[in-house]
Amino acid sequence: MSREVWCIVEHRAGRVDPDSLQLFAAARKLEGVAVAIVCAADAAALVDQVAAHADRVISLSAPALADFTPDGYAQAIVPLAQERQPAAILTLHSHFLGRDLAPVLASKLGAGLISDCVDMEWSDGLLGRRLVYRRKLVATQRSTKPGPQLATCQRGAFIAPEPAGTTAEVETLDAAIDADAIRWTVRGFDEAEVVAGDITEAEIIVAAGRGVGSEENLELVRALAKAFGGVLAASRPIVDQGWLPRGLQVGSSGKTVRPRLYLALGISGAIQHVVGMRNSDVIVAINNDPRAPIFEYADYGIVADLTEIIGPLTAAVESLRG
Ligand SMILES: Cc1cc2nc3c(=O)[nH]c(=O)nc-3n(C[C@H](O)[C@H](O)[C@H](O)COP(=O)(O)OP(=O)(O)OC[C@H]3O[C@@H](n4cnc5c(N)ncnc54)[C@H](O)[C@@H]3O)c2cc1C
Known part of the structure; x- marks a missing residue:
């Protein structure tokens, strides 16, 4: 050497x-x-x-x-x-x-x-x-x-x-x-409002939309994100409700993400959301409305009530990942 x-x-x-x-x-x-x-x-x-x-x-x-x-x-x-x-x-x-x-x-x-x-x-x-x-x-x-x-x-x-x-x-x-x-200087650093890792760097994102229904159900989405080894993100209504910080919002007035896997749970697929995640490698959508626009962007779609599917899904992911 x-x-x-x-x-x-x-x-x-x-x-x-x-x-x-x-x-x-x-x-x-x-x-x-x-x-x-x-x-x-x-x-x-x-x-x-x-x-x-x-x-x-x-x-x-x-x-x-x-x-x-x-x-x-x-x-x-x-x-x-x-x-x-x-x-x-x-x-x-x-x-x-x-x-x-x-x-x-x-x-x-x-x-x-x-x-x-x-x-x-x-x-x-x-x-x-x-x-x-x-x-x-x-x-x-x-x-x-x-x-x-x-x-x-x-x-x-x-x-x-x-x-x-x-x-x-x-x-x-x-x-x-x-x-x-020296042609430029650093004027300061402000803490970004991020609680669960930087979503723009994440490989796996599990995103919650208004379809989760309640703040309690959001904990189920958080558990699924954890099972995947990914991070939690959200559509704007979840952030507007104050359930998650602005730093986790995906979309035109939030962040643009490109993970390997993006799970959209109870997200309709409004264009302001889609522009922030459509370049993800693989998109999986779960929605109880088969006509939800998110399915046009999804590689895999599941028509189901997410409150019924999320528990078994989390258990299956945990078991597969050991
Ligand atoms: C200027 C501007 C900027 C915006 N910026 C952003 C942005 O950055 N990010 C963003 O996300 N939005 C943004 N929006 C808002 C955007 O237009 C949509 O209103 C928003 O994306 C909708 O969020 P959602 O899909 O979670 O909710 P909704 O559109 O209400 O969709 C909820 C979905 O959940 C489904 N659902 C309901 N219950 C269940 C269940 N039990 N199981 C499964 N599915 C269920 C419904 O079928 C529906 O498709 C912006 C809007 C404007 C005007």
Whole structure:
């Protein structure tokens, strides 16, 4: 193991995003030395959170790195990468580092960028695999330019390694940042109103509509979502009743979701709802009205009273999933 794979650590409010540790697993899949790159105004406390998992840590500190900005992080990382030529630089795909930083780094380093990898290996350059066309195909891409290779990793695709029982060697550097060259700033973070996970990232969604009839029945839908290992979502009337928070509403004035499986329970299929979920991979609708428009969008439809079917369905799913 000699090639260095730099893993840029995501953090906020003094806490490392635990999913960042998954990057170390990707680095080791590349038979590389997993080097955690921590950029912050004062990286010391963050370094402690990764040192048990990475092979090495490089801590880059500067007052201008207090908040994430692509310009600030790029100023800290690019000169070092040009000097040391790591084999690859990885970030998580979602959020700031994958979406905003990775393209900037790739551009400044003149490197290719493979986004949203679910697997990667070293094969005459960095080779990354990603799911495309609504997850129906696996694209295999290879960066062809020599020099550091850039890739972003899908959350959950690599399993974060257990602490190694040792503490990584830490190299502490001051980053020279020209604060005037930073072109945007973070104005603030407001907590999103989400109680059961981010529905836009969910693989399985069980959505409740007005047809559930009562807040008590909503608990049955919640139990079905739990049995599937999915998250609960809702049509607007459920949210308007105050039964669930706005962050769980699917539709034109809510969120757009694309899970692998979307179960619509007691949802009529109004267009304002459908625009938020029609691109789901598989849609299953349960409705007691065979003419409900939701059936036009469903891959599988069940005409039934959901209060009668939901209990046995939950029991069947629990038994199948063991
Ligand atoms: C500007 C605007 C924005 C909107 N944005 C959104 C949005 O973001 N999201 C959204 O969802 N809506 C939105 N709406 C509202 C939308 O138009 C519909 O009113 C709403 O989607 C209907 O929700 P529903 O399907 O749960 O209820 P309903 O349309 O009342 O349908 C309930 C369904 O449950 C079935 N049912 C009843 N009892 C049972 C039972 N026991 N078993 C099985 N089935 C049963 C009925 O047959 C019916 O089909 C918006 C509307 C406007 C005007």
